[in-house]
Amino acid sequence: MPELPEVEIVARHLGALIKVRTFIRAQLRRPNLALANPPRQFAAWLKGARVDEVGRRGKHLLIHLDNGRTLITHLRMTGRFLYVDGQERAIPHTQAPAENLWERTHPCVPVFVRQIITGDRARYKRALPGLHTHALFWLDNGQKLLFTDQRHFGMMMIVRSEELENSAPLGKLAPEPFSADFSDEFFYHSLRRSRRPIKQVLLDQTKVAGLGNIYAVEALHRARINPRRPAHRLSLARAAALRREIIAVLNEAIAAGSTLKADPRDLESRYVGGAYEESWRVYDREGQPCFTCQTPTRRFRQGARSTYYCPRCQRS
DNA sequence: ACTAAAGCCTGGCTGC
DNA sequence: TGCAGCCAGGCTTTAG
Numbered sequence: 048m049p050e051l052p053e054v055e056i057v058a059r060h061l062g063a064l065i066k067v068r069t070f071i072r073a074q075l076r077r078p079n080l081a082l083a084n085p086p087r088q089f090a091a092w093l094k095g096a097r098v099d100e101v102g103r104r105g106k107h108l109l110i111h112l113d114n115g116r117t118l119i120t121h122l123r124m125t126g127r128f129l130y131v132d133g134q135e136r137a138i139p140h141t142q143a144p145a146e147n148l149w150e151r152t153h154p155c156v157p158v159f160v161r162q163i164i165t166g167d168r169a170r171y172k173r174a175l176p177g178l179h180t181h182a183l184f185w186l187d188n189g190q191k192l193l194f195t196d197q198r199h200f201g202m203m204m205i206v207r208s209e210e211l212e213n214s215a216p217l218g219k220l221a222p223e224p225f226s227a228d229f230s231d232e233f234f235y236h237s238l239r240r241s242r243r244p245i246k247q248v249l250l251d252q253t254k255v256a257g258l259g260n261i262y263a264v265e266a267l268h269r270a271r272i273n274p275r276r277p278a279h280r281l282s283l284a285r286a287a288a289l290r291r292e293i294i295a296v297l298n299e300a301i302a303a304g305s306t307l308k309a310d311p312r313d314l315e316s317r318y319v320g321g322a323y324e325e326s327w328r329v330y331d332r333e334g335q336p337c338f339t340c341q342t343p344t345r346r347f348r349q350g351a352r353s354t355y356y357c358p359r360c361q362r363s
Numbered sequence: 364a365c366t367a368a369a370g371c372c373t374g375g376c377t378g379c
Numbered sequence: 380t381g382c383a384g385c386c387a388g389g390c391t392t393t394a395g
Contacts, residue, residue, distance in 0.1 A: 050389095106389080123389055125373080179373090198372045200389070243366070252390080260388070351368080352388060 049122045051224070051257025052300035053307050054106050056321065057128070062101035064130050069097045069187040077181040081203040092116055092205050093184065105220045105256035117208045119216050126201030129193040220256045224294055235286040238278040245281060246274035246354050255293060261330045262300065264355050266293045268329040273361045274354045299326065329355040
């Protein structure tokens with residue numbers, strides 16, 4: 048799923064495609080996607096707006112406009128942008144799209160990790176324009192940007208740019224992991240306030256911005272910390288080590304292109320995506336030997352999701 | 364102030 | 380083979 052590295056890669060590629068472009072029209076097809084903005088207002092704020100910059104805050108994608116507003120998008124699980132040929136005609140939700148539509152789709156965002164691993168072509172099809180398109184953006188170069196979201200978890204919101212940092216989605220986020228504000232002291236004192244297991248605290252966006260299940264699990268393994276350890280019982284030294292590994296794993300994932308994939312049939316081959324899942328050391332490796340000590344990796348449920356760890360390397 | 368759990372949502376997969 | 384039910388998972392809301 049898109050965590051910080053995936054969103055960072057999306058922001059970079061989306062930026063390359065739409066920066067300096069102007070939205071000549073926009074349509075919010077599913078009002079629930081942007082609950083805070085009435086559909087007509089959503090469309091009106093985007094019409095005629097030029098994209099100054101595409102950025103990211105935590106897992107939120109930010110499209111900064113030249114009219115003093117910013118479009119915030121959270122991809123959640125299955126949200127993705129497709130950049131398509133403007134000639135492509137809209138397809139009813141219920142109608143299966145023509146095969147060649149995908150051929151003309153320029154993927155600026157791709158696909159959930161498992162879809163790649165299995166290489167399941169049927170799943171690719173579900174990302175096709177028309178199937179789960181909840182918002183459309185017409186660009187001044189004749190191209191079109193679609194937002195699709197199979198599971199309807201995604202969120203969009205247009206806010207005044209000056210209020211961005213205090214907006215509902217971003218207001219309570221922890222500092223960016225790569226910023227100076229995300230210091231050992233900040234992290235250590237954040238952890239001191241929670242008695243919950245460290246793994247669950249890492250998923251709390253007010254403690255660390257941008258970590259999801261995969262990178263939280265990976266960072267704990269690299270720092271040799273047991274995911275069940277109460278957060279407030281980490282020493283300053285171990286908290287510092289964990290902070291270091293969080294930053295390292297995020298940096299490495301970004302450098303590798305994250306886990307996002309583009310359509311392999313992309314004609315221009317401008318973006319082939321990353322393969323960071325090949326670098327996972329514990330995630331999705333239940334029963335397989337730990338890379339460090341060969342002990343079989345374990346999985347258990349924490350909160351509502353899977354935690355993977357090495358019982359030997361991560362004893363405490 | 365903190366914590367746990369339900370709910371949102373679809374579709375692949377498992378097991379009867 | 381059919382189908383109910385589990386699972387994936389970020390985040391908000393609700394209840395404790």
